[in-house]
Amino acid sequence: YTTRTVPSIVIYCLIIILGTLGNGLVIYVTGFKMKKTVDSVWFLNLAIADFLFVSFLIFSVISLSQNHQWPFGAFMCKLNTFVSVVNMFASIFTLTAMSLDRCLSIWVVVWAHNKRTVCKAQLISAGIWVTATVCSAPYATFRTVLEHNGSRFCGYSTNMTREQKWSLYTFRFVMGFLIPFLVIFVSYVAIGIRAMRIQRTRTRRSRRIIFSIIFAFFICWLPFHVFNFIELKARTNPDLWSIVRIMGPLTVCLAFLNSCLNPILYVFMCDEFKKKLQKSICFVLESALAEDHLSFMSTRSISSTFSRISRKSDHLAHLVHTGHLHQLLKKRKNT
Numbered sequence: 001y002t003t004r005t006v007p008s009i010v011i012y013c014l015i016i017i018l019g020t021l022g023n024g025l026v027i028y029v030t031g032f033k034m035k036k037t038v039d040s041v042w043f044l045n046l047a048i049a050d051f052l053f054v055s056f057l058i059f060s061v062i063s064l065s066q067n068h069q070w071p072f073g074a075f076m077c078k079l080n081t082f083v084s085v086v087n088m089f090a091s092i093f094t095l096t097a098m099s100l101d102r103c104l105s106i107w108v109v110v111w112a113h114n115k116r117t118v119c120k121a122q123l124i125s126a127g128i129w130v131t132a133t134v135c136s137a138p139y140a141t142f143r144t145v146l147e148h149n150g151s152r153f154c155g156y157s158t159n160m161t162r163e164q165k166w167s168l169y170t171f172r173f174v175m176g177f178l179i180p181f182l183v184i185f186v187s188y189v190a191i192g193i194r195a196m197r198i199q200r201t202r203t204r205r206s207r208r209i210i211f212s213i214i215f216a217f218f219i220c221w222l223p224f225h226v227f228n229f230i231e232l233k234a235r236t237n238p239d240l241w242s243i244v245r246i247m248g249p250l251t252v253c254l255a256f257l258n259s260c261l262n263p264i265l266y267v268f269m270c271d272e273f274k275k276k277l278q279k280s281i282c283f284v285l286e287s288a289l290a291e292d293h294l295s296f297m298s299t300r301s302i303s304s305t306f307s308r309i310s311r312k313s314d315h316l317a318h319l320v321h322t323g324h325l326h327q328l329l330k331k332r333k334n335t
């Protein structure tokens with residue numbers, strides 16, 4: 001371990017725990033408890049993408065704990081990269097679709113009421129996953145296990161040219177940040193303008209929510225993409241390597257942290273979700289308490305039954321010992 005890897009490992013572990021619990025709750029409630037709506041489809045797909053993203057983070061934790069070495073082989077190197085990038089694109093594209101959907105729902109109310117259906121949301125979600133898969137294929141293709149001084153690392157192939165890496169990073173920046181951020185920014189600014197006109201009493205709360213969504217997306221993802229370009233530039237400029245070593249782990253942690261913030265920003269603010277979650281938790285507690293109560297009552301009844309049997313047995317033994325049992329049987333026979 002080094003002074004740089006220990007904080008990263010701790011943060012990664014927290015992200016895994018919080019992301020798994022938060023997104024797992026969202027999947028449970030939106031998938032099994034809530035009525036199927038357009039919003040619940042967005043929430044479910046967003047949670048699935050974030051859940052898979054944080055689930056595969058365990059491989060990065062193990063690699064970091066072994067000083068960035070990769071003990072899982074070439075196939076898992078490609079698969080880990082592929083799954084991570086697919087879910088990154090799927091999560092970001094879903095956030096973008098949600099932003100557009102909310103904007104249209106507020107500004108074009110009649111059109112949204114007639115055209116906004118669960119089936120269309122599911123088809124768009126399927127299209128998002130297909131698009132994310134296509135966008136992620138090149139990153140897994142060029143990923144391989146590299147050997148250096150007897151150690152094995154998961155990285156991009158040495159056969160890649162500098163221009164190819166620039167193309168991959170630029171494509172990920174444009175498709176995975178620039179375009180989605182512009183769409184999200186414009187959509188929520190439009191939503192904020194409309195909210196101020198319709199509900200003046202809730203303007204301050206709406207502004208806080210909108211600002212939080214835009215700020216979280218910007219802060220979590222922009223440093224990650226900027227760092228990728230700095231890392232490429234550092235290969236020809238050794239002075240930048242100190243920045244790469246210090247800022248690299250921090251930018252990656254911020255990007256991964258977005259998968260924990262999404263359930264809070266996009267789902268837990270939904271009133272219907274909070275009601276369903278409270279009902280689910282209350283139902284689980286009531287069931288557990290009811291089971292405990294029944295088991296307690298059954299234990300008491302069994303104990304009392306054994307106690308009665310025991311008292312009868314003791315009384316019978318006393319009669320046998322004193323000879324009264326023989327006299328009682330004789331009287332019954334005579335009668």
